[in-house]
Amino acid sequence: MSGEILGIVLRRIAVAIPLMLLVSILVFIVLRLIPADPVAMSMPPNATNEDIEALRREMGLHLPVMHQYAIWLGHILEGDLGRSIAFGQPVFKLIGQSLPATIELAAFGALFATAIGLPGGILLFRLRGRPSEQAVDVGSTLMMSIPEFLWALFLILVFGVAFNLLPFAGRLPPDMTIPKVTGFLLLDCLLTGDFTAFLEAIRHMLLPALALALGTVPLIMRLLRSSLLDVIGEDYVTMARLRGVPERRVVNRHALRNALLPTLSLMGVQFGFLFGGTLLVEVIYSYPGLGNLMVEAVRNTDLPIIQGAALVFALAVLTINLAVDVVYIVVNPKLRRAR
Amino acid sequence: MSLLALNDVNVTTEAGGRPVDVLRDVSLAIGRGELVGVVGESGAGKSMVGRLIAGMLPRGFAASRGSVTFRDRDLLAMAPRERTGLLGDAIAFVPQHPMTSLNPVLSLGAQFDEHLRRLGQEGKAARRERAVAALDSVHLPRPADLLTRFPHQLSGGQCQRALIAMAFAGKPDLIIADEPTTALDVITQARVMELIDELQRDSETGLLFITHDLRLAAQHCQRIAVMYAGEIVETGPAAALLGDPLHPYTRSLVAANPGIGGPVRRLTALPDHMPGLSGFADLPGCRFAPRCPVRDEACAAARTALTEVAPGRFVRGAGACREAASAAAGQGDLPDAEIAAAAPILSVSGLGKTFRSGRDWLGRRRAPVVAVDGVSLDIAPGEFVGLVGESGSGKSTVARLLLGLETPDDGRIVVDGQDITGPFQRTAKQRIALIQMIFQDPQSALNPRQRIGRLVTQSMEVRRPPARWPERLERARDLLGQTGLPQDTIGRYPVQVSGGQRQRVNIARALCTAPKVLVADEIVSGLDVSVQAQILNLLLDMRAQRRISMLFISHDLSVVRYLCSRVAIMNRGRIVEQGPTEEVFRTPQHDYTKALLAAVP
Numbered sequence: 001m002s003g004e005i006l007g008i009v010l011r012r013i014a015v016a017i018p019l020m021l022l023v024s025i026l027v028f029i030v031l032r033l034i035p036a037d038p039v040a041m042s043m044p045p046n047a048t049n050e051d052i053e054a055l056r057r058e059m060g061l062h063l064p065v066m067h068q069y070a071i072w073l074g075h076i077l078e079g080d081l082g083r084s085i086a087f088g089q090p091v092f093k094l095i096g097q098s099l100p101a102t103i104e105l106a107a108f109g110a111l112f113a114t115a116i117g118l119p120g121g122i123l124l125f126r127l128r129g130r131p132s133e134q135a136v137d138v139g140s141t142l143m144m145s146i147p148e149f150l151w152a153l154f155l156i157l158v159f160g161v162a163f164n165l166l167p168f169a170g171r172l173p174p175d176m177t178i179p180k181v182t183g184f185l186l187l188d189c190l191l192t193g194d195f196t197a198f199l200e201a202i203r204h205m206l207l208p209a210l211a212l213a214l215g216t217v218p219l220i221m222r223l224l225r226s227s228l229l230d231v232i233g234e235d236y237v238t239m240a241r242l243r244g245v246p247e248r249r250v251v252n253r254h255a256l257r258n259a260l261l262p263t264l265s266l267m268g269v270q271f272g273f274l275f276g277g278t279l280l281v282e283v284i285y286s287y288p289g290l291g292n293l294m295v296e297a298v299r300n301t302d303l304p305i306i307q308g309a310a311l312v313f314a315l316a317v318l319t320i321n322l323a324v325d326v327v328y329i330v331v332n333p334k335l336r337r338a339r
Numbered sequence: 340m341s342l343l344a345l346n347d348v349n350v351t352t353e354a355g356g357r358p359v360d361v362l363r364d365v366s367l368a369i370g371r372g373e374l375v376g377v378v379g380e381s382g383a384g385k386s387m388v389g390r391l392i393a394g395m396l397p398r399g400f401a402a403s404r405g406s407v408t409f410r411d412r413d414l415l416a417m418a419p420r421e422r423t424g425l426l427g428d429a430i431a432f433v434p435q436h437p438m439t440s441l442n443p444v445l446s447l448g449a450q451f452d453e454h455l456r457r458l459g460q461e462g463k464a465a466r467r468e469r470a471v472a473a474l475d476s477v478h479l480p481r482p483a484d485l486l487t488r489f490p491h492q493l494s495g496g497q498c499q500r501a502l503i504a505m506a507f508a509g510k511p512d513l514i515i516a517d518e519p520t521t522a523l524d525v526i527t528q529a530r531v532m533e534l535i536d537e538l539q540r541d542s543e544t545g546l547l548f549i550t551h552d553l554r555l556a557a558q559h560c561q562r563i564a565v566m567y568a569g570e571i572v573e574t575g576p577a578a579a580l581l582g583d584p585l586h587p588y589t590r591s592l593v594a595a596n597p598g599i600g601g602p603v604r605r606l607t608a609l610p611d612h613m614p615g616l617s618g619f620a621d622l623p624g625c626r627f628a629p630r631c632p633v634r635d636e637a638c639a640a641a642r643t644a645l646t647e648v649a650p651g652r653f654v655r656g657a658g659a660c661r662e663a664a665s666a667a668a669g670q671g672d673l674p675d676a677e678i679a680a681a682a683p684i685l686s687v688s689g690l691g692k693t694f695r696s697g698r699d700w701l702g703r704r705r706a707p708v709v710a711v712d713g714v715s716l717d718i719a720p721g722e723f724v725g726l727v728g729e730s731g732s733g734k735s736t737v738a739r740l741l742l743g744l745e746t747p748d749d750g751r752i753v754v755d756g757q758d759i760t761g762p763f764q765r766t767a768k769q770r771i772a773l774i775q776m777i778f779q780d781p782q783s784a785l786n787p788r789q790r791i792g793r794l795v796t797q798s799m800e801v802r803r804p805p806a807r808w809p810e811r812l813e814r815a816r817d818l819l820g821q822t823g824l825p826q827d828t829i830g831r832y833p834v835q836v837s838g839g840q841r842q843r844v845n846i847a848r849a850l851c852t853a854p855k856v857l858v859a860d861e862i863v864s865g866l867d868v869s870v871q872a873q874i875l876n877l878l879l880d881m882r883a884q885r886r887i888s889m890l891f892i893s894h895d896l897s898v899v900r901y902l903c904s905r906v907a908i909m910n911r912g913r914i915v916e917q918g919p920t921e922e923v924f925r926t927p928q929h930d931y932t933k934a935l936l937a938a939v940p
Contacts (some may be wrong), residue, residue: 235439242393243454244426257444333444333489
């Protein structure tokens with residue numbers, strides 16, 4: 001079985017490579033088309049035309065576009081995403097510093113979405129036909145129609161300001177620092193044995209992660225509920241009941257495992273969106289991740305950073321999809337071949 | 340003392356605002372080690388008996404009278420938790436659809452493990468050992484290897500054996516098998532029934548065998564109860580009941596089954612069909628009365644009781660209907676097919692089709708599947724030829740090739756002198772006028788959003804210019820007349836007519852272009868016996884009147900024997916034997932044909 005899964009992973013990666021190339025071409029073209037001249041931005045206002053021409057040559061902008069792309073791609077493959085125009089630092093380093101925070105945030109968002117969505121779906125299913133089902137249904141529709149940035153503000157107002165329960169800025173209290181080992185804050189806290197910092201980091205994570213998750217939760221709930229309703233009428237569910245399997249186990253073991261399959265596909269798509277959703281949430285919570293870096297870059301028309309960040313987002317979505325596919329194959333034996 | 344006894348049980352629900360007895364006065368007893376059959380057509384309430392015993396009546400259904408005693412305790416009075424405790428342990432079930440009754444995402448081993456743990460077996464290793472032994476007891480080869488398999492990797496027969504092994508694993512007192520072989524091939528059915536007999540003989544288990552097949556029940560059961568519209572109409576020892584049926588309904592069941600031996604006589608088909616749930620309330624008296632050939636006013640008004648006519652032999656109804664029902668059996672000989680010695684209307688030679696689909700995860704081609712291999716077949720004008728084989732034998736692929744739904748790799752198809760071998764797009768016009776298909780399942784073959792008048796004239800839509808509506812309407816009326824459908828069905832939707840009528844609509848549609856050849860793929864396998872007889876007689880009448888030719892694809896040998904003058908037996912893509920039906924059935928030459936014939940109940 002593991003060999004098969006490895007094969008499927010390898011094949012998916014093979015498919016992902018041309019996709020990434022396509023994305024890189026798109027990113028390159030789009031950023032060439034926007035009316036922002038990197039040369040002009042790097043020169044003092046009193047520069048002469050000769051100076052500008054010299055810099056163009058130095059930057060390689062006089063070369064044909066295809067040639068420029070080839071050079072750019074070659075650099076990327078060497079891990080060189082260029083130098084930020086605004087910060088003057090290598091883009092690779094800047095992204096490397098902020099990416100772990102975003103991955104942590106997105107991962108927690110996905111975790112919350114799953115941890116609330118799946119039990120929520122089962123709850124909705126259990127309530128079928130009862131008056132309370134309506135209430136939960138209306139509630140979930142309401143949840144679904146609120147975008148994540150509104151959730152973010154709402155959570156700040158309720159838990160941050162009104163009840164003052166949780167912090168809502170940054171990743172740690174201002175007076176606390178943790179030496180950087182991996183860049184992943186939670187991991188670093190554990191590695192340095194600082195449990196107070198670990199708890200603080202989690203507390204800082206709660207609100208932004210929740211804001212990310214809440215939009216996805218009702219989707220998961222509803223799909224799981226309808227899949228469960230489909231599956232509960234299947235012969236193998238009836239047969240499990242006829243074998244005397246208790247109802248709770250019938251639902252959790254026999255129905256749920258099958259109903260989970262379509263929900264898994266949805267989660268794959270949703271978690272891709274969720275990664276993109278970190279952008280707004282990071283800004284609102286002053287969270288030093290890729291999203292904030294990106295916003296800063298857009299504001300300064302910092303093309304190298306925008307290019308790098310766009311590529312990272314694309315890569316993240318592909319990776320998430322790959323991970324979901326693998327989980328799908330593990331859960332669904334029909335996708336494995338008979339030996 | 341019986342192991343299980345139903346005493347005057349009524350199960351009631353509500354339909355159209357009125358209470359309806361879905362089961363009425365049902366009394367039934369099974370002793371230890373006894374095999375009892377409950378026989379009835381779909382909707383007779385036989386599955387409701389199983390659900391009643393399991394305590395899993397559908398929502399809105401409840402037992403309103405009587406008792407169900409199991410091991411001297413009334414199940415209906417028992418606490419739900421205690422009742423659930425009996426399931427799988429003391430009372431086990433064998434389902435109708437083996438392929439879908441095992442959880443697709445759990446390995447067979449995991450499902451066995453769960454079941455045996457539920458039965459109280461401690462220790463994972465011990466449970467595994469027991470699972471292996473259980474699979475071994477149902478003669479499944481390499482049981483240890485099988486435990487790692489998932490349901491989709493097994494055949495229907497293997498799944499059913501595994502489920503039977505599970506049912507017997509807890510040494511239950513009672514097993515309820517609801518149509519356990521209906522989804523299986525004839526040969527597999529015979530083997531599974533053999534297995535059930537064997538396991539049951541070796542144990543003290545009582546077995547309730549629910550089926551629509553009276554002959555199958557009579558072959559395996561000691562006693563049989565025949566149900567009609569929620570009532571038991573007759574019960575008694577199996578041999579006596581089949582040999583000398585007393586109730587008019589039982590008689591008609593026997594008469595409606597063509598059988599595999601003896602002279603072929605025209606089947607007596609009951610008119611109409613069994614009433615549905617909502618119709619029960621309008622039948623205060625004998626529920627069979629509207630279809631009964633010997634009814635009188637008294638039958639329809641007064642409820643009839645079961646009376647003992649011989650030791651252990653009970654029949655519902657007044658003595659009068661038993662005596663009057665003597666006019667059953669055959670209504671004379673069949674008209675022989677007038678087969679012209681002229682050139683065949685359909686001629687198939689050397690037909691071959693290989694499917695090369697799919698690659699594995701490394702991109703390697705999977706082994707090609709040879710579905711049809713060198714099939715040659717002729718049908719004369721006015722002749723019905725049977726094509727018999729198990730599922731997967733390639734008989735449906737032959738149908739698809741004839742209709743142009745697949746393009747053959749080899750061979751030629753000639754209808755009425757015209758070669759229609761080429762791909763569908765090129766030959767569509769010719770084909771539509773020459774050859775038409777009657778599909779297996781009218782429920783899914785008829786667009787539910789179209790009225791029947793439109794459905795039966797669908798093939799007139801392809802004409803250029805398209806046929807006008809008045810012309811189609813006229814054709815539709817004609818077609819309904821030909822297939823014995825009332826004219827008012829023309830404006831109805833498929834769901835608004837009965838299953839038998841839907842199949843007539845299906846046939847009418849195929850007749851629309853007045854084709855030379857019909858291809859019928861398992862068109863009666865989904866029908867109840869009494870409705871099946873109606874359709875078979877309709878086909879015979881059509882042949883007599885219109886000299887239509889048909890390739891009749893079926894797994895049911897008795898039906899083929901009734902309809903077809905010649906038969907071709909198909910196995911693994913090849914025709915292994917072909918000839919006049921009587922001759923092939925009397926003196927089969929190929930081993931496969933012999934096995935098929937031996938498996939018929």
